[in-house]
Amino acid sequence: MPDSVPRINKRLVFMIAGVAASGGLLFGFDTGVISGALLFLKKDFALTPHAQEWLVSAVLLGCIAGAALSGRLVDVLGRKAAIIGTACVFAAGSIWTGTAGSVPMLTAGRVVIGLAIGVASYAVPLYLSEIAPPENRGALVSMNQLLITVGIVVSYAVDDACASLDHTWRWMFLIGVLPALTLGVGMAFLPRTPQWLAGRGRRDEAMTILHRLMPGIDARAELDAIEQNRAREGTGTLKDLAAPWLRPALFIGVGIMFVQQATGINTVIYYTPTIFEMAGFGSATSAITATVGVGLVNVLMTLVSIRLVDRLGRKPLLSAGLIGMTLSLAGLALGFQFEAAVGPTLKWLTVGLLFTYIGAFAVSLGPIAWLLIAEIYPLHIRGVAMSLATLSNWVFNFIISVTFLSLTESLGKAGAFWLYAVVGVIGWFFCRMYVPETRGVPLETIEHDLRAGVRARELGRS
Incomplete structure (x- = not known):
């Protein structure tokens, strides 16, 4: 391979990782947005402390179910399709909670958002770990954790910006549609991971993606190594x-x-x-x-x-x-x-x-x-x-x-x-x-x- 060919297409790799890791931002946003909304919800619906706890924690029931289902979903649909699906569910859940007219409807919407968070918490790090070259894997997978914290602070900032508006808590939830759309549309243009394609016998597609990500390596040898690792995993x-x-x-x-x-x-x-x-x-x-x-x-x-x-x-x-x-x-x-x-x-x-x-x-x-x-x-x-x-x-x-x-x-x-x-x-x-x-x-x-x-x-x- 000529010296002029870079071993890794870093610009492409980091662009892909940045879009995929925005799933972490969405995760953080929908985790943190309830903190500010709760102050207004408890007044609008006269919520008792016990009712507030259940409204906050309903999302976690969805997370538990989503985490339990995520392994099978991600293997069957693929990492990319699963993340696009979670973005759609995030968007639907944001609209659901933002337009809810009762506490039961709001709680149900929170459970739906939790399902998406549970799947995203598994699918996004897995996608990042499989798309990243080995020498960049730690930093790129850590990007997901970093963007979760960024999503939380963004949700706090949105809560602060919406605090003086009419229908305050509704706007707080509805704004979640924007990062959901960003993730879904962005992922539509990203490749599937070579590991998942190899596991489905789609070697030619896997080789093409490996050439794009790491033009300076022997893609065939890399694919053979991936298949050997999959046999052990x-x-x-x-x-x-x-x-x-x-x-x-x-x-x-x-x-x-x-x-x-x-x-x-x-x-x-x-x-x-x-x-x-x-x-x-x-x-x-x-x-x-x-x-x-x-x-x-x-x-x-x-x-x-x-x-x-x-x-x-x-x-x-x-x-x-x-x-x-x-x-x-x-x-x-x-x-x-x-x-x-x-x-x-x-x-x-x-x-x-x-x-x-x-x-x-x-x-x-x-x-x-x-x-x-x-x-x-x-x-x-x-x-x-x-x-x-x-x-x-x-x-x-x-x-x-x-x-x-x-x-x-x-x-x-x-x-x-x-x-x-x-x-x-x-x-x-x-x-x-x-x-x-x-x-x-x-x-x-x-x-x-x-x-x-x-x-x-x-x-x-x-």
Whole structure:
């Protein structure tokens, strides 16, 4: 191959990845938009705290169902078609929720949006991992996580912009149609992945795409390698995952998802304006404006994590992040516990502590939990194992989100944050005692150690 031919068509690869990763932006938008809308919905429909919890959490029931169906859908339809389908469902759900005339209709629309989020959370990273050249895979797959945080801050900004309009919450939901259309139309012009085409016997199409993406490589040899890898992948079942030698990896995967959710992250994502109102912000508009800052910190610290995770390692970032999160939660608990003594300062104390909390999460548990589940499972079981970990994440997310306001009523505002802080302490010990350091460790070494019965936190050290 002449030297003048670039090995990778980086411009094309990054353009494709940018369009596909906008599925993450849509995911983040429809996850975060409810936080501002809730302040107006509870007044328009006279929602009780319990009804608010179910309206927020309805999307997660759809996510659980979507995640459970996603593996089969993505294999049958293909990654590209599945993402286009989710964009259509996103758009339909945005119109449904924006025009709903009752709480049951609004809740049903939220479930529909959740179905799309559940499928997108699986299909988009898979598409990115298969379309990206190996040397760019980490950065391009991380782009999805980054755009989820961007989508959340965009949703907060939309909530802020719509707060003074008539029919406020309707506009907040309806604007979701625009990124949905962008994703659907953009994906229509992108190629299918070579891996999926090869699995369907469409070698000529796969070769053509490989030539476009990586003109400076031997496309035939690359396709042969893809087919060899496919022969090893996807043969595992849930029964295989229950094998004794895989239990440490299963425990780590489900455990890290529990810690990620049970430390209260989605009480912040879904209820930040509500928490700010609890702390003394006098109007919905000012509470939503303060929430935009939380979203910006989330984006900036995710960028920091992407830069540091392969330099400092997973465990140091997890340890530092959990300490920061736990101290922030304890500070919030103390602030609400001594609310009368703190006075008007409480609202600014809450802003600072939530900024610290979300920043600590974004640099640690946010991206690293997802990275770990991609690293600790052997290749033949990775697909089903990651699906189970993703499903458990949505289940824990639902449980935490549907109980937050009830906890503030039964335990008090301080009690709810003390509970999350205790989970943070437990999570720190869990990561310290069980989570291995996987930085720079070949995945084959981790599988070897699992088969040899090496203790969980020692995996990869052989």
